[in-house]
Amino acid sequence: MNPFFANPTTDPSELYRLRDGIFAVDLLTTAIVEFDVITKLAAAPGDLAAVCAMLGTARRPTDVMLTLLAANDLITKAGEKFYVSERGREHLMTGSQWCVRDYFASLQDRPVARDMARVLRTGKPANWSSADDLDNWHDAMEDENFAREFTAAMDCRGLVLAQSLAAAVAGDLSSSSRMLDIGGGSGVYACGLVHACPGLTASVLEKPPIDAIAREAIAGRGFADRVEVQVGDMLSDPLPAGFDVHLFSNVLHDWDIPEVEVLLAQSSRALPSGGTLLVHEAFLNESKTGPLPVAEYSAILMHSTQGRCYGQGEIRSFLDAADFDTVRYQDTTADRGVFIARKR
Ligand SMILES: C[S@@+](CC[C@H](N)C(=O)[O-])C[C@H]1O[C@@H](n2cnc3c(N)ncnc32)[C@H](O)[C@@H]1O
Incomplete structure (x- = not known):
């Protein structure tokens, strides 16, 4: 038993939720105050494209905003169309006697709320809040200090999540032998999976300087004989051959749909x-109206990366388009889950 992969006795999910939901109130404030979305949507219900046109906002962040409003029961969704809910109408529509829009207005100049307005208008991510002097999250990851801090954040989170992922998929991997962990960070998921699957070895694909950080972390946990690291760019280099399992862990949600399609096509080409x-x-759920913790998490991804949380239906259709059959979806822990798919 490797001591790093012992389960805690208490559930950290609520802690994860506090951290992951930190930007959600800023997004709600901007939506309600600056864009007055509830008042406007009450007058003109519409689908995502119509809301973007009405507000002058970009598709990716508007999608995240509408999901967050729906998950808070401020709007409802019927088919593809959004309507204001009774709760939204009573408490956030200008003119209602119980309207608390001005209550939120007192928060509208918080720096992240200002960022949210820019992201909504431009579609481009804002700076990572702890790296204001660095252009964006992907560029920031080329800075050694930022890369170490960020990879450490992903790594400690992964100690619990990796075990839950491994428990969910170990049966599916019983006859697999080589896994490529694409954008694998510190390699904590590769280590967790080989720990749970005795017949499996793994390779972590990363960009510099994270490759060196991963090598240290993997050796420090005693997995250097079963988990290697290779340098590559998952978007522009062909993925290496010779693997019968690919893992994208917390990678697709960093990217908008065109890059997600590229990543899945890359995987499809390289897997047998x-x-x-x-x-x-x-x-998110099929209708992208919740669950609330994932809708809240999507706000930080929208703000700081080029991505967002995807709905289960969206993932199924991306997989299908990339020549994968979805075998199943399974919840893991702390609002995460895994899709298991097979290359056709
Ligand atoms: C959010 S982290 C996820 C890390 C890890 N898989 C996890 O679940 O914690 C995304 C990772 O993708 C890596 N990444 C981003 N762009 C990449 C690229 N073009 N090629 C390879 N890796 C990349 C980053 O370095 C980062 O470690």
């Missing part, structure tokens, strides 16, 4: 027929 693809992160 019958190969297994695992997509692990936090997913």
Whole structure:
């Protein structure tokens, strides 16, 4: 038993939720105050494209905003169309006697709320809040200090999540032998999976300087004989051959739909027929109206990355388009889950 992969006795999910939901109130404030979305939507219900046109906002962040409003029961969704709910109408529509829009207005100049307005208008991510002097999260990851701090954050989170992922998929990997952990960070998920699957070895694909950080972390946990690290760019280099399992853990949600399609096409080209693809992160429900913790998490991804949380239906259709059959979806822990898919 490797001491790093022992389960805690208490559940950390609420702690994860506090951290992951930190930007949600800023997004709600901006939506309600600056864009007055509830008043406008009450007058003109519409689908995502119509809301973007009405507000002058970009599709990706508007999608995240509408999901967050729906998850808070401020709007409802029927088919593809959004309507203001009774709760939204009473408490956030200008003119209602119980309207608390001005209560939120007292928060509208918080720096992240200002960022949210810019992200909504431009579609481009804002700076990572602890790296204001660095252009954006992906560029910031080329800075050694930022990369270490960020990779450490992903790594400690992964100690619990990796075990839950491994428990969910170990049965599916019983005859698999080599896994490529694409954008694998510190390698904590690769280590957790090989720990749970005795027949499996893994390779973590990362960009510099994270590759060196991963090598240290993997050796420090005693997995250097079963988990290697290779340098590559998952978007522009062909993925290496010779693997029968691919893992994208918390990777797709960093990217907008065109890059997600590129990543899945890359995986599809490199995996043999019958190969297994695992997509692990936090997913929205089919209608993208919740669950609330994932809708809140999507706000930080929208703000700081080029991505957002995807709905389960969206992932199924991306997988299908990339020549994968979805075998199943399974919840893991702390609002995360995994899609298990097979290359056709
Ligand atoms: C949010 S982190 C997820 C890390 C890890 N898989 C996890 O679940 O914690 C995304 C990772 O993707 C990596 N990444 C981003 N762009 C990449 C690229 N073009 N090629 C390879 N890795 C990349 C980053 O370095 C980062 O470690």
